[in-house]
Amino acid sequence: MVKQVDVIVIGMGVGGEAVAESLAGEGLSVVGIEGRLVGGECPYWGCIPSKMMIRAADLIAETRRVDGIAGTATVTPDWSPVAIRIRDEATTNWDDAIAVKRFTDAGGEFVRGWAKLTGPGQVEVDGQAFEADKGVVIGTGTTPVIPPIDGLADTPYWTNRDAVETTTVPDSMIVLGGGAIGLELAQAFSRFGANVTVVEAADRLLPPEEPESSALARQALEADGITVHTGSRAERVEHDGHTFTVATADGKSLTAEKLLVAVGRRVDLSTLGVDTLGLDPKARNLTVDEFMRAGEKLWAVGDVTGHGAFTHVATYQADIAVADILGRSTPGADYRALPRVTFTDPEIGAVGLTESQAREQGLEVATASAQIPSTARGWIHKAGNEGFIKLVVDTEREVLVGATSAGPNGGEVLGALTVAVHGEVPIGRLKHMIYAYPTFHRGIQDALRELP
Ligand SMILES: Cc1cc2nc3c(=O)[nH]c(=O)nc-3n(C[C@H](O)[C@H](O)[C@H](O)COP(=O)(O)OP(=O)(O)OC[C@H]3O[C@@H](n4cnc5c(N)ncnc54)[C@H](O)[C@@H]3O)c2cc1C
Ligand SMILES: NC(=O)c1ccc[n+]([C@@H]2O[C@H](COP(=O)([O-])OP(=O)(O)OC[C@H]3O[C@@H](n4cnc5c(N)ncnc54)[C@H](O)[C@@H]3O)[C@@H](O)[C@H]2O)c1
Numbered sequence: 001m002v003k004q005v006d007v008i009v010i011g012m013g014v015g016g017e018a019v020a021e022s023l024a025g026e027g028l029s030v031v032g033i034e035g036r037l038v039g040g041e042c043p044y045w046g047c048i049p050s051k052m053m054i055r056a057a058d059l060i061a062e063t064r065r066v067d068g069i070a071g072t073a074t075v076t077p078d079w080s081p082v083a084i085r086i087r088d089e090a091t092t093n094w095d096d097a098i099a100v101k102r103f104t105d106a107g108g109e110f111v112r113g114w115a116k117l118t119g120p121g122q123v124e125v126d127g128q129a130f131e132a133d134k135g136v137v138i139g140t141g142t143t144p145v146i147p148p149i150d151g152l153a154d155t156p157y158w159t160n161r162d163a164v165e166t167t168t169v170p171d172s173m174i175v176l177g178g179g180a181i182g183l184e185l186a187q188a189f190s191r192f193g194a195n196v197t198v199v200e201a202a203d204r205l206l207p208p209e210e211p212e213s214s215a216l217a218r219q220a221l222e223a224d225g226i227t228v229h230t231g232s233r234a235e236r237v238e239h240d241g242h243t244f245t246v247a248t249a250d251g252k253s254l255t256a257e258k259l260l261v262a263v264g265r266r267v268d269l270s271t272l273g274v275d276t277l278g279l280d281p282k283a284r285n286l287t288v289d290e291f292m293r294a295g296e297k298l299w300a301v302g303d304v305t306g307h308g309a310f311t312h313v314a315t316y317q318a319d320i321a322v323a324d325i326l327g328r329s330t331p332g333a334d335y336r337a338l339p340r341v342t343f344t345d346p347e348i349g350a351v352g353l354t355e356s357q358a359r360e361q362g363l364e365v366a367t368a369s370a371q372i373p374s375t376a377r378g379w380i381h382k383a384g385n386e387g388f389i390k391l392v393v394d395t396e397r398e399v400l401v402g403a404t405s406a407g408p409n410g411g412e413v414l415g416a417l418t419v420a421v422h423g424e425v426p427i428g429r430l431k432h433m434i435y436a437y438p439t440f441h442r443g444i445q446d447a448l449r450e451l452p
Contacts (some may be wrong), residue, residue: 002122002129007325009137010115010123010272013040015302015314016139017099024108028134033115034106034123038099040141041160042311049086049164050184054343056082057191060346061224061400065383075369077192083167094165121297134325135297138286139314140272142265142303147176147234155239158260160179160185162211169194170258174246176234177262178205180342183217185260186343190224196252197227199246201263204230210404212369213348220344220386229254267304290332292321299325308338322326336401337422341411346372346387349414352402352421355392364395368450372407375446376438381408389413389443394452399424405420405443423443427451 009020012034020032037044059075066073087093100110107167115125121132144159146152158166163185169192169243175182178200190196198205198221204214205221205228218228229252236247237259246252267285275281277295285306286294294300299321302314316333323330341349358365372378372387379385387407403417420430427448435442 002104002131003031004133005031005109006132006134007031008115008121008123008130008132009033009036009139010036010117011040011138011140011302011304012099012103012110013139013141013302013314014042014311015141016137016320017103018318019137019139019299019301019314019321019325020108021106022318023325024103024106026322026326027107028326030108030110031123031130031132032103032242033074033094033111033113033123035112035114037094037096039096043099044091044094044096045161045164047311049090049150050160050181050188051343052085052090053082053164053188054184054345056085058345060191062384063306069382077168077169079169079192082192086164092414107355114271116271117276117298119276120295122276132297135299136302137321137325138272138294138298138300138369139302139318140267140304142267144307145264145266146261146262146264149234150236152234152261153236154372155237155244155259157237157244159257163189163260164329170256171195172198172256173260174199174244174254174256175260175262176246177264178202178207178217178228178230179262179264180206180340182260182262183221183342183344185262186226187221187224190221190226194398195225195256197229197256198229198271199232199234199248199254200279201245202230203231206348206366208354209318209342209348209350212388212390213350213404213406216346216386216388216406217342217344217348220346226420265303265309267306288317288333290320290334291324291330292317292333293324307333307335308340310338310340313338334422337418339414339418341414343411345384346407347410348404349411349417350402350404351414351418352400353392354402354404355390357393358392358401363401366393366395366451367391368393368447370443370446370450372440375440375443377440377442378407380438384408389417389447391417391444391447391451393427397424398427400430407440407443409440413443416441416444 006028063075113125172195286300301317392402
């Protein structure tokens with residue numbers, strides 16, 4: 001028998017959970033279907049546990065900066081409080097009972113299983129059939145890319161999930177991929193004593209970001225004792241029962257106890273039944289319009305849409321999809337001021353376009369920057385003050401179209417720059433406002449002074 005409801009949500013990760021809970025709270029009959037854990041990657045294997053690891057690792061690094069500023073300090077790193085915190089506080093031992101209850105308390109119906117579209121508004125999960133009057137929302141996220149490297153598939157390599165679940169720190173670790181996941185986890189494990197090597201195929205770390213960000217990330221990792229190989233592609237992987245050996249195309253042979261694969265994420269539409277709606281199951285993502293509509297009676301939110309694999313994108317899109325489904329007017333999605341922060345120490349935050357992206361778009365571009373150690377607050381801060389602020393200006397419109405804020409609290413300083421890009425605040429207004437002294441964000445004013 002087919003159960004008739006208002007809305008079906010497939011994938012109750014960050015985006016799907018937000019949509020399902022809001023619509024149920026509005027009194028719609030909503031079925032939420034999740035194959036793993038309600039909440040998705042972010043709370044169980046992503047943002048939250050990784051940031052707990054980073055918070056602990058940063059405390060260790062700060063302690064090491066005491067000498068010469070505040071006396072002397074020694075620190076004995078211990079992973080067990082981190083592992084316990086991830087188990088007890090972040091994930092309740094990877095149990096989603098609280099999240100399921102939150103949804104059902106809001107009036108939703110929860111089904112555990114792997115769902116498939118069978119037609120417009122139609123979904124099947126483990127032999128149960130549902131039909132949605134209003135529509136289906138897809139929030140199925142991504143999975144780690146496992147590249148077709150000779151030998152890799154047969155080895156016990158780690159993904160972010162193993163790294164988050166580990167109760168011990170390996171003696172040594174090779175990290176494949178110098179993106180956000182690779183760098184954040186490389187630095188955290190290194191600060192807890194692992195001997196870490198990062199292997200990045202591109203010629204610099206964090207390739208989509210400013211080259212200055214790549215250089216800073218490399219300098220910070222190397223200062224932590226991490227070995228960084230860029231322009232280096234793994235060609236063959238072996239595991240002898242104890243040790244990984246990675247042979248790279250440029251002739252290196254690297255060995256370590258663990259191998260973390262962090263070379264990106266992929267959307268898999270092949271088993272979702274999107275072909276029943278005339279969509280391509282081999283597509284790289286589900287294409288959505290500005291209101292998150294992906295097809296007939298179909299909306300999509302989060303990583304699956306390909307607009308940036310970030311929790312803040314998933315929740316932003318969820319709000320728009322909810323309004324659209326409810327027939328309420330809402331501004332459509334606008335990604336001009338998309339912020340992202342790599343939570344290394346120093347934090348590397350960026351919003352909008354990089355300089356090269358702005359030039360590729362044909363804009364008349366001017367840039368300006370300030371070095372954090374030369375700002376008043378950076379100079380006071382001393383040890384651990386590395387970083388910079390870079391502004392990317394569209395000189396025709398005299399507004400910021402992008403910016404990078406790297407340094408201590410770089411992600412927080414990014415807030416002001418995000419408002420400036422999003423609000424298209426004229427450069428003249430930014431120049432003639434008051435910046436609290438001596439804050440890190442006052443570095444924005446130092447950079448603005450470089451502009452004519
Ligand atoms: C290590 C790591 C650190 C990260 N750190 C940050 C960070 O600091 N800040 C940030 O903004 N982002 C971060 N991210 C990214 C963030 O986790 C994702 O962008 C976010 O989880 C995307 O949400 P989503 O709802 O699109 O997908 P997901 O959270 O991936 O949820 C999708 C859900 O759908 C379920 N599902 C899939 N197919 C089906 C099906 N057919 N039927 C039923 N259920 C299905 C899955 O089981 C999953 O639970 C991090 C990611 C990782 C891996
Ligand atoms: N702080 C955050 O907001 C945060 C943290 C972690 C993850 N995320 C999200 O998750 C996404 C995925 O993270 P990620 O780090 O896995 O992907 P990524 O795409 O950001 O980085 C992957 C890196 O691996 C490199 N690479 C690809 N193939 C390779 C190979 N065979 N050998 C060596 N290097 C190779 C790429 O050049 C790239 O630099 C991010 O893009 C981001 O959207 C966000």
